[in-house]
Amino acid sequence: MDATSKFKDTLPTTPETLLMLLDRLHIAYVMHRHPPLRTVEDSKAHRDNMPGLHIKNLYLRDRKKQNFLLVVQEDRQIDMKSLNQKIGCERLSFGSAERLFEMLGVRPGAVSPLTLVNDPNQKVHLALDIALQTNETIYAHPLVNDMTLGIEGSHLQQFFAYTGHKVQWLDL
Numbered sequence: 171m172d173a174t175s176k177f178k179d180t181l182p183t184t185p186e187t188l189l190m191l192l193d194r195l196h197i198a199y200v201m202h203r204h205p206p207l208r209t210v211e212d213s214k215a216h217r218d219n220m221p222g223l224h225i226k227n228l229y230l231r232d233r234k235k236q237n238f239l240l241v242v243q244e245d246r247q248i249d250m251k252s253l254n255q256k257i258g259c260e261r262l263s264f265g266s267a268e269r270l271f272e273m274l275g276v277r278p279g280a281v282s283p284l285t286l287v288n289d290p291n292q293k294v295h296l297a298l299d300i301a302l303q304t305n306e307t308i309y310a311h312p313l314v315n316d317m318t319l320g321i322e323g324s325h326l327q328q329f330f331a332y333t334g335h336k337v338q339w340l341d342l
Contacts, residue, residue: 173280173315174206182275182288185312191287192321195332200307200320207315208279210244222307222320227281229270229294233260237273241283242299246342256340257297275313282310283326284319286333296335299342302326 178184192199204216210226217224228240228248236259242248254262267278274281275288286296302308304323312319321329330337 173277175314175316178314181313185314188287188312197325197328202318224309229265229281230262231265232262237294238297239294240297243301246299279315280311280313284310284312286335292334297338297340300339
């Protein structure tokens with residue numbers, strides 16, 4: 171299976187359920203539909219009328235089996251060798267597709283901060299690039315990779331408060 175809306179009914183939370191939650195929380199968003207975006211390069215090719223900050227998201231795991239969601243500005247270079255020191259954990263590696271689905275309820279290509287809706291027990295630690303500490307519009311997939319939501323940074327932080335995830339701000 172892929173990460174498109176075609177398989178949304180196999181997810182623990184559908185994009186429609188997420189949108190209803192955002193509406194209930196009074197979190198404004200602008201939805202964009204597009205072909206499936208699997209990489210930053212794909213995303214850059216489909217950006218008409220999407221000014222703001224675009225992100226990339228990494229699902230990581232350390233030796234102690236702690237899970238992390240790292241969200242950074244899309245062009246930020248990440249030094250994986252020193253990232254664990256900045257986060258304060260053991261050596262990091264990429265989490266498997268199976269573990270990603272188990273922990274955040276999405277498939278590779280649809281990872282975003284909005285996946286935290288599927289982590290009610292806060293088993294995944296959230297680390298954000300300090301460049302995202304803004305009220306600018308930030309773009310994120312709503313659990314599938316053929317849609318993107320534009321959400322103000324402060325509203326995204328309101329979403330994190332709702333899910334119970336504390337943000338660890340990183341100066342990368």
